[in-house]
Amino acid sequence: MGKKDKTEIKVDEENREKKQYKKKKEREELEIPKGIDPWKPLELKREDVGKRVLYDESSFATLFPKYREKYLQEIWKLVENVLHEHGIECKLDLIEGSMTVTTTKKCWDPVAILKARDLIKLLSRSVPFEHAQKVLNDDYNCDIIKIGGFVRNKERFVKRRQRLVGPDGSTLKAIELLTKCYVLVQGNTVSSIGPWNGLVQVRKIVEDCLKNIHPIYNIKELMIKRELEKDETLKNENWERYLPQFKKTNQNKKKKVQRKKKDRDAAPFAPPQLPRKEDLAMESGEYFASEEKKRRKIQADREAKHAESEQKRKDERQKSQIAPAEKDRSTTTTTTTTNTTSNIQDTLSNIKNNLKNNKRKEAPANNADDFVLKKNKK
DSSP: OHHHHHHHHHHHHHHHHHHHHHHHHHHHHTOOOTTOOTTSOOOOOGGGSOSOOOOSOOEEEEEOOGGGHHHHHHHHHHHHHHHHTTTEEEEEETTTTEEEEEEOTTOOOTTHHHHHHHHHHHHHTTOOHHHHGGGGSTTOEEEEEEOTTSOSOHHHHHHHHHHHHOGGGHHHHHHHHHHTOEEEEETTEEEEEEOHHHHHHHHHHHHHHHTTOOHHHHHHHHHHHHHHHHOGGGTTSOOTTTSOOOOOOOOOOOOOOOOOOOOTTSOSSOOOOOOOHHHHHHHHTGGGSOHHHHHHHHHHHHHHHHHHHHHHHHHHHHHTTSOOOOOOOHHHHHHHHHHHHHHHHHHHHHHHHHHHHSOOOOOOOOOSGGGSOOOOOO
8 A cells, every 4th residue: 555655646746747837838828928018907898897787785975174065066067977977876965064976776887986985085185176087097096195193293294294385386296297196285184196106106205294304305216216217227127226315414402411510619518507497496485485475476477567568558658749859949049140130231231332333413403494485586
């Protein structure tokens, strides 16, 4: 029995080797011709599918914010028309603030319901319908990145989110061109639509940006990779030597604690210990006094403080009633009298001078003949 078992095992091994050899030969014969991408998804058409594909109804629903209500009402007919082609029904509930998509008997693509779910998600995240409807194509997918939990500080979060957009949206435009994706930053989410490779790159850039890595570093890396892809000789090589390696230059902002230098002139021993309350009470004799005496002393101190504060308040009230001190006018009167006397003397001297210089001229005496009319001589 042992010899037979060994011979059977040998035969089985030989048969297996022959089968493996045949398989390898078959593989060589079935090689994929050049210029054909085996991973490219094939388009599914209505003609390729049977009459009935789905035997059960499936539905998805999403909520939307109130500020999107007006826009969704305007474009809802367009959404219904697009989804009707795939055999999907959609409803807009303005009371609950929700959108629902459900499959019907006419639905011939089983993946269409998942695409419709992504469409309503994007519409709720403020993505325009023109871009959101691209998700229904087989080549496009979507990714909604939640960025609210990366940073706790609100001001820091707003600054880092603004870095993604850049000045006048230049950074966001560069990301879109390099990744071939549509990117929208809205609130606590970043929505992106495009091919799978681009969506992975967008997610990496967004997450790094909120971890305090500027998006310009990732953009530089993508630009270099884009140039390297054009060179066919570098397709099978490692690109790490060509890519830039940025080092962190963040300095520790903690202030160094400066140790106080010991003063050489200071006393070598510690200062004497301050006395306790009990020691001071013993020195004054209060410690040995009865409780009644202590209570009376506390009362007397309190009354003295009260009287002192009362007197201060009284003095402040009487300040407004006290008349101001009168000024000494003796000096002012003497100066004014001297000034007045000097002014009078000056005026008198001026008058005398004027009288001497401007004497009145004596007028000639008038005769009676001057007042009589003289007759004309014939």
